Amino acid sequence: MARNFFIELEKILYQKDILQKIYDFNNFYENFKANLYTFDHSHQAIINENSQVKIIHPMKIRRPKEANSTLSLAKILHSVAHIEYSAINLALDASYRFKNLPLNFYQDWLEVADEEIKHFLLLEKTLNELGFKYGDFHAHDNLEKALFLTKDNLAHRMGIVHRGLEAKGLDANPFVLEKLKTTNHPVKCLFDEIFTIILNDEIKHVYKGNFWWNFAKKENDNYIDLCKAYKEFSLLGKIYNKKARIQAGFNESELKELNNLYNKNGG
Incomplete structure (x- = not known):
């Protein structure tokens, strides 16, 4: 008997054991690619708290300015691992x-989840080499808040989360890498490869967000207006990664508007 795509995916999305979650997803993804699931679009989605770390307010998180100790290095890596783990859940x-979307919508976001898992595992492995693991430090829940606030609107989810917050990760990538490379720890040799993989994949993810934002939005919807409606989120870095954003589907005039919106003081 064929299993329902949404029921099976719900189990994975809310699985609390990380290794089990990844194992179950890998099996699910292979079955999906083999066309073994049915799509009952009458299924009603639920929304549950889904964090694996202790959440505190972003302003209470002390972010190391340099990776000048093993602890500082681990904290920086953990913050990136948390973003990647959250991104797994966002894609799932x-x-x-x-519901009721073309098959390639589901293909796109399962592919994103698969790549986010790979990013997370690369970072988790490096954390382990430092003597730490995911969950050892506090984190914020900005991505989870965005997930909840956009749960009823596909255009808003694609625009704010996958075209917005994920694109901000493109801005942060080179600066995080630069900070990590201030360490003298032997794991330093891994960072260029890991962060290049993440950047290249995230460009594709934001491009998918851009595609589905354009698919879902109404004719008169304006991206800048959407950003203003979600003013609790900043969706552009103070110094933004123009090249990566252009590759991901932004245009230059739009980037100028975003810069005027978020960096009015020239930050």
Whole structure:
């Protein structure tokens, strides 16, 4: 008997054991690619708290300015690992929550989840080499908040989360890498490869967000207006990665508007 795509994905999305979650997803993804699931779009999605770390307010998180100790290095890596783990859930949630869409929508976001898992595992392995693991430090829940606030609107989810917050990761990538490379720890040799993989994949992810934002938005919807409506989120870095954003689907005039919106003081 064929299994329902959404019911099976719900189990994975809310699985608390990380290794089990990844194992289950890998099996699910192979079955999906083999066309073994049915799509019952009458399925009603649920929304649950889904964090694996202790959450505190972003302003209470002390971010090391340099990786000048093993602890500082681990904290920086952990913050990136948290973003990647959250991104797994965001991609799974998009596939799970939004119904009656073309098959390639589900293909896209499962592919994103698969790549986010690979990013997370690369970072988790490096954390382990430092003597730490994911969950050892506090984190914020900005991505989870964005997931909740956009749970009923596909255009908003694609625009704010996958075209917005994920694109901000493109801005941060080179600066995080530069900070990590201030360490003298032997794991330093891994960072260029890991962060190049992440950057190249994230460009593709934001491009998918751009595609599905354009698919889902209404004719008169304006991206800058959407950003203003979600003013609790900043969706552009103070110094933004123009090259990566252009590759991901932004245009120059739009980037100028975003810069005027978020960096009015020239930050």
